[in-house]
Amino acid sequence: MMHNSKILHYMLVALVVIFSVSFGAIAQDKIELIIIGHQVHLNAASSQEPSAKGDNLIEEFEALHPNVKVVYQTYPNPKTQEKLNLLGPLNRTEEDIIHVLDPWFVPRVANFLEPLDKYLAEKPLEDYPNDYPEGLLSVTKIKDVPYAIPVRVVYNGIQWFNQKILDEIGVAYQPTVTGPELFDIAKKGTFTRSNGEKVFGYAWRGVIGSIFEIFDRWARYFGSRLITDDLKPAVNTPGTIEGLSYMQKFYQEGIVPPDVHTYEYAEEVKLFMENRSTVYDGNTSYGVTFNDPTKSNIAGAAMLTKSELPPDLQAQGPHHGSAALWSMAILKGSQKKDLAWEYIRFLASKKGALSMGLSGNTPVRVSTLNSDEYVQNNPAAQMEALVAPYAEVYWPPFDRSNEAIDLIGNYCHDVIFRGQPVQESMDQLAKELEALLP
Structure with a gap:
């Protein structure tokens, strides 16, 4: 009897183990x-x-x-x-x-x-x-x-201004800004502090794969864009030429860092949050980060401004900022x-x-x-x-858009960082873009 009871005991233990393992497997099999x-x-x-x-x-x-x-x-x-x-x-x-x-x-x-x-x-x-x-x-x-x-969504029809630096240079905050006004503020916001620390008025994402975003932004400051809604190149239109000319001036006059051609989001954000740049040319989603005292040296001083067309272009309607959309x-x-x-x-x-x-x-x-x-x-x-009703994507989707981004980026580098002529370069870019557009 003792022998049989032991066998029964072991059988029950085995069944419990098997049941537990099986139940665990079922529970984990999600x-x-x-x-x-x-x-x-x-x-x-x-x-x-x-x-x-x-x-x-x-x-x-x-x-x-x-x-x-x-x-x-x-x-x-x-x-x-x-x-x-x-x-x-x-x-x-x-x-x-x-x-x-x-x-x-x-x-x-x-x-x-x-x-x-x-x-x-x-x-x-x-x-x-x-x-x-x-x-x-x-x-x-x-x-x-x-x-x-x-x-x-990322709304790009805005800028962040560093109120700390605006106070340093004696410039008043303004809720809207045109391209020429931004240039003037950024130029004043480029200086060297008494401790030798260099402050730049502006910085942007300058790598070849990202600089098209900034080029598009500056084209829109003057009522233009890089590619039209019907997928025609517009990089050599007057507003786009004026926008790119400003980008070239930013670099030539030392308003942006000399190595800005290597900048991506991380470098741009770091400079702004370290209180070493006046304007951040990013999007609205960084507000919480910029004003977080555990991360940012400018917490409470990051102020948004809305982009606006110059007075002579305002009759054509509101400024249409670009947007990037995830779905x-x-x-x-x-x-x-x-x-x-x-x-x-x-x-x-x-x-x-x-x-x-x-x-x-x-x-x-x-x-x-x-x-x-x-x-x-x-x-x-x-x-x-305010900007949402007028937000547009950079351009309608097309198959060779990545090639277009790289092509635009290379031409931007030639013009901004190597001093190539703006109009002549953009005329050539427009011809090459036509081959990529449907």
């Missing part, structure tokens, strides 16, 4: 919803940055779907685009959702992404499309069919499309947009820009609401 994007998208959804005031939307979604594990794969922008081109043609993918930047919405991308009209009809997104600026929303459609939902889309090969749509709806809801907005992600929804909680917690909110 469905993975895989999202591809940039680190900023993960930060916005998770509110993991110290200055974030939003909710952890990933944890909230997982609580609503206990059998789901949300997994983010984050990459720099070029790698994300590479992922889109690699995964898009596949009939079956492990990955489900991808963040798409506005220039990538070329016609062939319709073969890579799931059209959303069916999902919007069956499980609508609240206040879509009425709560989104039409100029931005239209980019996410191919032949009038929506393929993505906008979740993040969430479902990969054609995803095997979890319904779940993917649930996640997009959750993040893009009014609650989700506000939460991400409180975590440093500029919302696309107009209602969020104007909500009391967002306005109270974001120093840029009121300015964003």
Whole structure:
């Protein structure tokens, strides 16, 4: 009997172990919803940055779907685009959702992404499309069919001024600024402090792949742009020539750092937050960071200004600043499309947009820009609401836009840093751009 009871005991123990292992395996065997994007998208959804005031939307979604594990794969922008081109043609993918930047919405991308009209009809997104600026929303459609939902925008029709340096040089803050006015302020804001520290009036992202953004900004200061809405080169038009001439003067007169041709976001932001540059030519989403005393030497002194056309051009209407738009889309090969749509709806809801907005992600929804909680917690909110109705992407998407960006960047370097003639160089650039445009 003793022998039999021992056998029974061991059998029960074995069953308990087997059951525990099996139950653990079942508990761990969750469905993975895989999202591809940039680190900023993960930060916005998770509110993991110290200055974030939003909710952890990933944890909230997982609580609503206990059998789901949300997994983010984050990459720099070029790698994300590479992922889109690699995964898009596949009939079956492990990955489900991808963040798409506005220039990538070329016609062939319709073969890579799931059209959303069916999902919007069956499980609508609240206040879509009425709560989104039409100029931005239209980019996410191919032949009038929506393929993505906008979740993040960068408004570039603004500048940040360093009030500390304005006080140092005796220049008053002004809420709007034209291109020539910005040049004058930046020139006055270039000096050497008594301790030998050099202060620059201005800095920008000067690497070949980014300088087109600043060129476009300065073209818009004079009512122009680099490429028209009907995809014609405009780099040699009068307003664009004037804008690039100012950029050349900034460099020649030492108003920007001598190595600005190597600058990306990190260098530009660092200089501004160290109280060593007067103007930051960035976007509205940096307000929380600039005014965070744990990170910034200019906390409380970063002030927004709105771009404005010169008086002789104001009759043509308001200044139209450029914008960069990120949207969430479902990969054609995803095997979890319904779940993917649930996640997009959750993040893009009014609650989700506000939460991400409180975590440093500029919302696309107009209602969020104007909500009391967002306005109270974001120093840029009121300015964003002013520029949002006039925001436009740099140019409509086309297949060879990356080549165009590099071509424009190389010509900018020749003109700004090597002193090549502006008009002659831009006439040649216009001819070469024509070969890249559809």
